[in-house]
Amino acid sequence: MSDRSTKRLSAEELDAELARLEAMRDEDIDTSDIPEITDAQWKTAIRGRDRTIEVTLPVYATTIEWFKNNSENADFKSEINRVLRQYVIDAVRKAG
Template identity: 45%
Template sequence: MNNEPILNKSLTDWQRLETMEDEDIDFSDCPEITPSQFAKATVHRRTKSIPKKEPVMLNIDKDVIEWFKSQGESYQNQINALLRDYMQTHQS
């Protein structure tokens, strides 16, 4: 079996994309965000200095951690962001 990549060169027309104006973008296949979706949105702001992370041992319900893992490779960052939002919301 040959493990070499099929394509050695990107097929993206970078020059065309770099010169494209906002008006040239076709959004016809992108649904608009509904007011209820917008109401559920959260804003994530980075702190000015990112605190150093500390590894911890944490017991989390199996179904919860499996759901986060199913969200992608950055599931630990997502958990951290949710905990940070909760912390900032509940600080006096």
């Protein structure tokens, strides 16, 4: 790894680095260590970051208690969201 990727750049250095990268042609970028994306991977890709919305829905009390008692940092709502998100990702992949 070069010093360029590990040291903190000044604003001027950052501007110069961004200009250098912007001027590069696609064929000059070394992608030899990046695997190709397959058509199957594109079919199950989820684009960008999703936004969250507040919802009210009935959930069994025992389910909520389990998440409250088993979630890291007492953030059970985020853990429920993560589990639901993973379920959707798995379902999309299975259908793909």
